[in-house]
Amino acid sequence: MAVLLMNGLVARGERVTLILARREGPYLDDLDPAIELVDLGNRRSISSIRPLARWLRSARPDVLVSHLTHVNVAAALANRLARAGIPHVAVEHNQMGQNYALLTNRSVKVAYRLARFVYPGIARIVSVSQGVEAAVLAFTRGRAHNHQVIHNPVVTDGLVALSGEAPEHRWLADGADIPVLLGCGRLHHQKGFDVLISAVRQVLDDRPVRLVILGEGPLRPQLEAQLSSLNLGDHVDLAGFSRNPFAMMRAADAFILSSRWEGLPTVLIEALACGANIVATDCPSGPMEVLEGGKFGRLVPVDDSDALAKAICAALDAPLDSASAMARASDFTLDRAVDNYMALFDHLQPRRGKPSRG
Template sequence: MEKKKVLFFIYQMGAGGAARTLLNIINNLDRTKFTPILVTLNYNGSYEEYIKSDVTFIKLDTKRLRSAIFPLAKVIREEKAAIVFSTIPNYNTIAILANLFSFTGAKNIVREAAYLGGSPSENMKLLAYGMLYKLSSKVIALSEGVKENIIKRYKIKPKKIKVIYNPVDLDSIKKNIEHEEVANEHQAIFKEEDAKIIITAGRLVKDKDHETLIRAFAKVNERITAKLVILGEGELEEDLKRTAYNQNVLDKVHFIGFQQNPYIYFKQADVFVLSSKREGFGHVLAEALATGVPVVSTNCKPGAQEVLNYGEFGRMCEVGNAEEMAAKINEILNLNEEQTAQIIDKGLGRANEFNAKKIVKQYEEAFNQTIDQIEK
């Protein structure tokens, strides 16, 4: 069977979840059936070094998304791509337009990862995206909740949408834990024997609601000796430090920025906490489970509910409720060794359901279905 070329388009292979998902798909794609091509704008991304050497990697000569349409169209044409795969609404729009201007038989598959909309202006924008999405062959939703939102907000027919959860590269996570160490400048954080380590990871933006986590941590710290480790970068770092100062815990909250290998940090923690207001999937929850750390998460719709199966695989609390979050964290930290081991084993089993090797098979099936439509 002739191998088919799948062109993946994203703005950069940076630190975000979308880039990590594309990396996991590309690296695990069956090379006997598909040839992956990765196209980005002219940025350097932190995940580039992890791309397998056999991947054709092309950077367009522009850093402006709007300017990418015709250069991307040229790549689609020259590479003779069968499928153009993209993720995130703005980039999906560019990929669809570029494919139209490529004047080829390539088909678009767009992935929607976020639970968007709510305000009238946002809903109008999503209707506009939906008009373009209707030109694609298939829409991938990363959870059932995201699918329902696409039907409601984008007005896309259900039969066009396929739900595929995010792939988690368990082999890579295991390798990162076994062969790497916490950076030297951070090792002292984890060496205080009596201190419990609470950890989180995510961009320092409003939707991640680290403020509620810090307030919850302050309540936990009234009862036990603990430290809060925050992985991630963002515009709210100074505001969050002020919150920690006002809560009298600034010396116990450690902002350590983006880490290429967050898993070795997760492994050192006693509990991982996700404080988000909303999540399309909650990829970091699945990764935390895979490292063998108990998790506490807000009941953020729709993703966290689905990853944790409404509390079966981790404690859940109300969004924005620092009191309840603190109570759930304390529950985990006060479990005995046997109870903790049971939770960890259960979490590892759940993480295996998101194994990249399994999930990528579902993507391959979607690619094949789309290619069959082309050939018919």
């Protein structure tokens, strides 16, 4: 999402510099060529504090933007060290308390604990959903004076165009009159695919159905064992990564989000943009907000396979209106996110000419 936002800012004529602790990562090739890259030559955020402070003192960008808690804390400390008076925007993407409980890296855990002391001095804490904002305030014991919500940029013209392509999975192209469900995400405890698989076992007692799960992750062996124990090998496909999940979102009979927690679930918004018939858990946070309390998709309790199975059957019997779903997705476009960030930058630092965003 950060790459999409930076590219969107450049398209509006903004000067953007991307500061990296170390110049590596899978998304560098997706950056607009106009984005300047600065490599601090470090592997960890904490060891990048002094080099970043030196860069800030020298370059004097109009605004400093950082993402993720441990990076936000390091950037805030570097900004204080630089003493350059640069407005800092720190972006939070997920449930801080949930993330902290799962951390194993000691330095990252320290950064989370420091957040409650550092965040009050940051110019603006941006959360990607109302639920994330509530979680940040609770974890940091903060006050709302420097917080606001800006949704991630998700929907683009490219996404919509890809959704119109032919779906690549055989179950969506074989002409069989068997409903196909779709789930997308990392094969991780957070995503609740074990609960979804159990729900599909129950749905099969009522009608034929197939489930495709896109994504990879550490729980593949456990999920494969679950499929074997429930004799679901012919009904559920752990299909791995897909070049174009959007065509499958459009073609599937229902899209299922079974997560135990989220920040702002990107795949849910992508499914809306594809006109999908949605069933989602009412997890913290995002689905309730994105689906407006169930107006644009059915909501069920977390970790409840019975309720999920019933909602899937209801969705297959009475699909929700795809045009309404696509209209709701327009609230999460790249253009809208860029507008909101530019308005925030202007508020924090009234601009003269074309500014540099660090």
